[in-house]
Amino acid sequence: MQNNNKSERLAEPYEVEEKSAQKGVTEEEPNKLIKQIAQEKYKYGFTTDVHTEVIERGLNEDTVRLISAKKNEPEWLLEFRLKAFRYWQTMEMPTWAHLTIPEIDYQAISYYADPTVKKKGPKSMDEVDPELIKTFDKLGIPLEERMALSGVAVDAVMDSISVKTTFKETLMEKGIIFCSISEAVREHPDLVKKYLGSVVPYRDNFFAALNSAVFSDGSFVYIPKGTRCPMELSTYFRINAANTGQFERTLIVADDDSYVSYLEGCTAPMRDENQLHAAIVEIVVLDRAEVKYSTVQNWYPGDAEGKGGVYNFVTKRGHCRGVDSKLSWTQVETGSAITWKYPSCILGGDNSQAEFYSVAVTNNYQQADTGTKMIHIGKNTSSTIISKGISAGKSQNSYRGLVRVAEKADNARNYSQCDSLLLGSQCGAHTFPYMDIHNETAIVEHEATTSKISEDQLFYCNQRGIPTEDAIGLIVNGYAKEVLNKLPMEFAVEAQKLLAVSLEGSVG
Amino acid sequence: MLEIKDLHADINGKEILKGINLSVKAGEVHAIMGPNGSGKSTLSNVLVGHPSYEVTKGTVTFEGKDLLTMSPEDRSHEGLFLSFQYPVEIPGVSMVNFMRTAVNEQRKYKGLPALSASEFLKLMREKRAVVELDTKLANRSVNEGFSGGEKKRNEIFQMAMLEPKLSILDETDSGLDIDALRIVAEGVNKLKTPETSVLVITHYQRLLDYIKPDVVHVLYNGRIVKTAGPELALELEEKGYDWIKKELED
Numbered sequence: 071m072q073n074n075n076k077s078e079r080l081a082e083p084y085e086v087e088e089k090s091a092q093k094g095v096t097e098e099e100p101n102k103l104i105k106q107i108a109q110e111k112y113k114y115g116f117t118t119d120v121h122t123e124v125i126e127r128g129l130n131e132d133t134v135r136l137i138s139a140k141k142n143e144p145e146w147l148l149e150f151r152l153k154a155f156r157y158w159q160t161m162e163m164p165t166w167a168h169l170t171i172p173e174i175d176y177q178a179i180s181y182y183a184d185p186t187v188k189k190k191g192p193k194s195m196d197e198v199d200p201e202l203i204k205t206f207d208k209l210g211i212p213l214e215e216r217m218a219l220s221g222v223a224v225d226a227v228m229d230s231i232s233v234k235t236t237f238k239e240t241l242m243e244k245g246i247i248f249c250s251i252s253e254a255v256r257e258h259p260d261l262v263k264k265y266l267g268s269v270v271p272y273r274d275n276f277f278a279a280l281n282s283a284v285f286s287d288g289s290f291v292y293i294p295k296g297t298r299c300p301m302e303l304s305t306y307f308r309i310n311a312a313n314t315g316q317f318e319r320t321l322i323v324a325d326d327d328s329y330v331s332y333l334e335g336c337t338a339p340m341r342d343e344n345q346l347h348a349a350i351v352e353i354v355v356l357d358r359a360e361v362k363y364s365t366v367q368n369w370y371p372g373d374a375e376g377k378g379g380v381y382n383f384v385t386k387r388g389h390c391r392g393v394d395s396k397l398s399w400t401q402v403e404t405g406s407a408i409t410w411k412y413p414s415c416i417l418g419g420d421n422s423q424a425e426f427y428s429v430a431v432t433n434n435y436q437q438a439d440t441g442t443k444m445i446h447i448g449k450n451t452s453s454t455i456i457s458k459g460i461s462a463g464k465s466q467n468s469y470r471g472l473v474r475v476a477e478k479a480d481n482a483r484n485y486s487q488c489d490s491l492l493l494g495s496q497c498g499a500h501t502f503p504y505m506d507i508h509n510e511t512a513i514v515e516h517e518a519t520t521s522k523i524s525e526d527q528l529f530y531c532n533q534r535g536i537p538t539e540d541a542i543g544l545i546v547n548g549y550a551k552e553v554l555n556k557l558p559m560e561f562a563v564e565a566q567k568l569l570a571v572s573l574e575g576s577v578g
Numbered sequence: 579m580l581e582i583k584d585l586h587a588d589i590n591g592k593e594i595l596k597g598i599n600l601s602v603k604a605g606e607v608h609a610i611m612g613p614n615g616s617g618k619s620t621l622s623n624v625l626v627g628h629p630s631y632e633v634t635k636g637t638v639t640f641e642g643k644d645l646l647t648m649s650p651e652d653r654s655h656e657g658l659f660l661s662f663q664y665p666v667e668i669p670g671v672s673m674v675n676f677m678r679t680a681v682n683e684q685r686k687y688k689g690l691p692a693l694s695a696s697e698f699l700k701l702m703r704e705k706r707a708v709v710e711l712d713t714k715l716a717n718r719s720v721n722e723g724f725s726g727g728e729k730k731r732n733e734i735f736q737m738a739m740l741e742p743k744l745s746i747l748d749e750t751d752s753g754l755d756i757d758a759l760r761i762v763a764e765g766v767n768k769l770k771t772p773e774t775s776v777l778v779i780t781h782y783q784r785l786l787d788y789i790k791p792d793v794v795h796v797l798y799n800g801r802i803v804k805t806a807g808p809e810l811a812l813e814l815e816e817k818g819y820d821w822i823k824k825e826l827e828d
Contacts, residue, residue: 521669524666525629525630526666527666527667527668529628529629529650530662530665530666530668530720531668531676531680532627532649532650532651532654533626533650533651533653533654533659533660533662534654534676534680534736534740535651535654535655535680535683535684535687535740536651536676536679536680536683537649537651537683540679540683544668544671544675544676544679545668545670545671547670548668548669548670548671548672548675548719549669549670551670
């Protein structure tokens with residue numbers, strides 16, 4: 071039951087649709103189970119009761135000015151925001167994705183929520199509200215350095231504010247800058263000014279323009295020339311306040327001959343209302359530098375009936391600007407009601423390499439339209455795309471990818487593999503690979519498979535004493551192994567568990 | 579060990595088992611023979627709790643416990659094993675990982691601690707020898723790309739790992755050449771103890787040349803219509819099933 075599809079230089083996008091189950095899985099029974107489990111298994115769904123300063127709902131130029139003022143930003147940044155805002159007002163929300171997006175009232179959202187209330191970021195642990203420390207403890211992200219996961223520095227962001235960044239001083243000794251973007255604007259304005267918006271310009275797309283106008287915290291990383299970052303850097307994003315949007319902005323610059331591995335994680339409380347999250351991540355990779363960027367995205371996905379959940383509209387892009395540079399994206403996407411996300415690479419430098427490894431899981435009523443763009447510009451560039459979609463419940467899961475080879479990109483090489491795994495009979499899996507090849511020397515390959523976890527496989531496991539939920543976990547982790555192996559070791563185990571939990575109750 | 583009383587079962591509303599009575603004691607080997615469509619595979623599937631079948635009447639007790647109310651995995655934990663007629667392939671799941679999960683689930687059920695990686699691998703090496711299963715196969719995904727004979731050997735290997743009290747061999751001889759048949763049957767015999775029982779479901783006498791039954795039953799049209807000693811299997815081999823059908827009609 072596997073379709074193998076191998077084609078070279080496919081001109082037209084095509085769609086693999088049609089996922090019907092022949093086996094009689096009764097729908098009522100699993101639904102009961104799904105309901106229970108979907109409710110109890112999102113263990114990050116709690117809220118933190120902390121005094122939070124939330125600005126009035128609505129979005130206009132004054133809102134943009136207010137956010138900028140609250141952050142004490144320099145004039146050039148306010149100008150950047152205003153230009154973006156004005157441009158955003160001329161735009162309409164994109165509709166090309168394979169998503170059903172309910173109308174979003176941008177005036178009903180608050181664009182800034184500060185749970186620390188203090189004007190400046192706290193300087194020591196004593197100054198941080200203990201509730202916030204507790205929250206991150208509960209999420210498994212201890213913010214006290216002595217308790218932290220060894221070898222991982224964390225920037226913890228709640229709502230619009232970076233609460234705390236660990237190991238900042240230790241890293242500084244090597245010249246590595248790891249701090250919130252707000253702090254970077256204050257402390258390292260030249261670097262920020264040089265690179266902000268250089269990979270994702272505010273005119274890039276609707277959500278990029280929105281983010282550029284109202285972005286709040288996110289992380290800033292600068293790895294100096296010839297430096298190998300001695301620890302994993304990681305940012306943990308948490309939405310807490312109700313009716314607010316989160317608009318994080320992350321900028322990573324790896325200077326010549328440097329290396330960094332970076333990981334982001336995200337969670338949000340269970341709320342009946344949908345919450346908007348529109349982020350931008352920009353990565354600049356200079357000569358012979360290497361960046362590994364991993365994401366474990368676990369925003370609240372909504373309940374079993376599709377109520378609530380985070381709308382996740384994210385623009386992530388890296389620019390391999392230097393020769394022999396390398397960028398690797400790894401993502402495990404299990405959360406969010408709607409995911410719209412295409413971590414991409416511009417392979418500008420000669421001999422640059424890029425990778426995209428993705429596992430996207432959708433269950434219940436979740437929708438995901440995710441993939442990548444590989445833009446080959448330099449000579450002898452190569453890219454690899456491995457995408458594993460897993461759909462269950464009534465969810466829709468799409469892979470959308472573009473491979474473009476520019477005229478002068480001699481000897482470009484791309485290999486794409488897009489696999490879909492279906493659980494149950496009411497979900498959809500779709501593949502939209504686009505190829506745009508302008509150089510004859512390019513070698514571009516695309517492979518796709520679709521498979522289904524069958525009742526027979528599950529029963530076989532049951533007969534050997536393995537309960538259905540564990541059987542699904544085994545099969546799904548086997549299927550996603552290639553991608554999970556790319557995660558930093560500390561997180562691979564967590565991600566494995568997360569996959570199993572996200573799919574619990576998805577087969578009757 | 580196993581006590582089946584007046585068992586009736588349906589698939590898709592069609593009655594296949596129409597009142598099965600069967601009693602298997604510890605240490606016994608029973609053969610169930612019968613023509614195609616008589617309900618042999620249904621019986622084995624019902625015993626292990628396959629969800630496609632519905633029991634409409636009757637009782638099954640296993641070691642004094644009501645089997646029919648147990649989940650399929652608990653039936654396994656209690657010591658019931660089915661060697662499938664068509665073992666399914668599970669791509670991406672290594673045999674090692676699969677077996678380790680199965681063994682440790684059983685241990686959890688019995689209140690025993692999970693085996694460490696080295697203890698488990700040692701056990702695996704030991705049991706692999708029972709059916710001469712290649713190391714190569716043990717490192718592959720479950721049944722993926724296995725030949726028909728390798729799949730059946732793998733079934734008996736799993737039986738060795740799980741040490742069931744009652745093993746049901748559903749047409750284990752089908753698709754096996756004579757050498758594979760011997761290896762599989764010898765494997766079953768090596769695992770046999772005075773405390774364990776085997777239910778052999780087969781069309782043919784040839785498997786029973788190796789695995790000697792104490793009792794032979796003929797299943798026909800959803801009922802056990804004849805029960806006798808091992809000589810019955812030989813008689814069936816020689817004369818086919820028509821004479822039994824005829825006997826029933828008279």
